[in-house]
Amino acid sequence: MKGITVAMRINRFLLKLLRYKIDWINIPPEAKKCVLLFAPHTSMLDFVIGKMSLTAMGVKTVFLIKKEVFFFPLGQLLRALGGMPIDRKHVRKFPLFVTNLIVNSDEIAFLVAPEGTRKRTCEWKRGFYFIAQQARVPIVLGYLDYVSRRGGVGHAVWPSGNMDADIAEMQKYYYGLHGRNKGMFHLEEKPYAHPEWLTDKQKEKVMQTIGIEAYMPPIAGREIVFATHNLHKKEEAQAILGCRFVIKSLHDLNFHEEISETADTLKGNAWQKARFAYEKFGCSCFADDTGLEVEALDGAPGVYSARYAGESCSYADNVQKLLMAMNGIENRKACFKTVIAFILDGNEYFFEGKIEGEITLAPRGNHGFGYDSVFQPIGEIRTFAELSDSEKNSMSHRGMALRALSKFLLTAI
Numbered sequence: 099m100k101g102i103t104v105a106m107r108i109n110r111f112l113l114k115l116l117r118y119k120i121d122w123i124n125i126p127p128e129a130k131k132c133v134l135l136f137a138p139h140t141s142m143l144d145f146v147i148g149k150m151s152l153t154a155m156g157v158k159t160v161f162l163i164k165k166e167v168f169f170f171p172l173g174q175l176l177r178a179l180g181g182m183p184i185d186r187k188h189v190r191k192f193p194l195f196v197t198n199l200i201v202n203s204d205e206i207a208f209l210v211a212p213e214g215t216r217k218r219t220c221e222w223k224r225g226f227y228f229i230a231q232q233a234r235v236p237i238v239l240g241y242l243d244y245v246s247r248r249g250g251v252g253h254a255v256w257p258s259g260n261m262d263a264d265i266a267e268m269q270k271y272y273y274g275l276h277g278r279n280k281g282m283f284h285l286e287e288k289p290y291a292h293p294e295w296l297t298d299k300q301k302e303k304v305m306q307t308i309g310i311e312a313y314m315p316p317i318a319g320r321e322i323v324f325a326t327h328n329l330h331k332k333e334e335a336q337a338i339l340g341c342r343f344v345i346k347s348l349h350d351l352n353f354h355e356e357i358s359e360t361a362d363t364l365k366g367n368a369w370q371k372a373r374f375a376y377e378k379f380g381c382s383c384f385a386d387d388t389g390l391e392v393e394a395l396d397g398a399p400g401v402y403s404a405r406y407a408g409e410s411c412s413y414a415d416n417v418q419k420l421l422m423a424m425n426g427i428e429n430r431k432a433c434f435k436t437v438i439a440f441i442l443d444g445n446e447y448f449f450e451g452k453i454e455g456e457i458t459l460a461p462r463g464n465h466g467f468g469y470d471s472v473f474q475p476i477g478e479i480r481t482f483a484e485l486s487d488s489e490k491n492s493m494s495h496r497g498m499a500l501r502a503l504s505k506f507l508l509t510a511i
């Protein structure tokens with residue numbers, strides 16, 4: 099989604115001619131790798147204009163479509179747009195196929211119409227939810243609305259495991275929106291959820307017909323402090339906790355001092371930092387502590403991972419010291435562990451994540467930070483530093499702990 103391509107320009111121009119407004123400013127970072135819902139879907143035109151809107155925004159999508167329509171020249175066009183032919187005889191295999199497709203892609207927005215049909219239906223299909231859960235990606239809410247003549251991509255929702263509640267919450271985002279065929283979208287009779295999208299004239303019309311319900315995302319803009327100076331970590335947390343929360347780092351709060359970590363366990367250090375931030379800033383906050391534990395080194399560097407090569411050492415110094423210590427050692431098993439301490443209204447909660455892997459013989463890759471270039475997770479042939487951010491987030495120790503925190507936040511706040 100970087101830079102404005104020719105395809106984006108052409109689609110923006112065409113949509114302007116058709117009098118559509120496209121919101122390409124507020125695309126959540128999660129749209130890079132997600133299950134992307136598209137609703138309402140009441141006619142082929144909804145899909146065509148919706149797809150044009152996504153292209154105009156720079157969101158590249160992949161979608162499944164019955165193989166019978168892949169004849170010349172429509173087939174070529176559909177393929178160019180991200181369409182993949184499917185044989186509806188094998189419908190049971192689709193979820194697994196799509197899950198693998200997502201897991202094995204760096205960037206992919208898998209487009210799905212939750213209604214599953216262009217006819218009126220009061221039930222959404224559930225397959226998209228299972229796919230997102232299995233592939234460990236968020237569900238992002240894409241829309242095209244004929245009332246406001248606006249298309250865009252709303253916030254991201256991480257499946258909490260409570261499918262009915264999550265889907266009911268997602269549906270609220272689509273309240274009052276209309277597809278091209280009136281009466282075909284079962285949520286269109288609900289009070290319109292996004293008055294801010296409407297002109298005064300449109301608002302008047304909506305008030306006369308369906309009414310307006312000011313929609314608030316479940317926890318709109320709620321701020322949570324992440325007691326860290328590390329920008330990588332803040333971005334990772336923001337991507338996982340989603341747009342329902344605004345994550346503020348210590349840097350964002352203009353606090354540049356180091357918080358002391360003097361405990362001899364990860365949990366102790368995480369607690370110490372979270373408690374400090376809670377007392378200092380007085381709001382919900384969390385802190386994490388991570389350690390790399392190498393089996394052949396009796397769990398070292400462990401809780402001392404940051405300062406393994408001495409006070410104020412660099413990441414490169416640590417990696418070099420580790421490789422020296424591992425020189426000639428055959429057992430290269432290691433794991434990353436993260437503990438998150440979260441403080442809400444004075445109460446403390448802890449979440450953990452762990453990933454097993456091994457220490458490589460030499461550094462590989464240049465993404466990430468810390469020991470990423472020498473840690474290769476089990477089942478991977480690449481090191482953390484050779485994975486994309488979203489790939490690493492989907493399996494990493496901190497990703498796991500953050501997802502546990504995210505699940506907790508869904509019910510706790």
Ligand code: IMP
Binds near residue numbers: 404
């Ligand atoms: P912290 O407690 O998260 O600051 O982690 C302590 C040290 O572990 C860091 O200074 C890094 O060297 C290392 N570390 C933490 N998380 C990661 C990771 O995701 N990849 C690689 N190294 C990490």
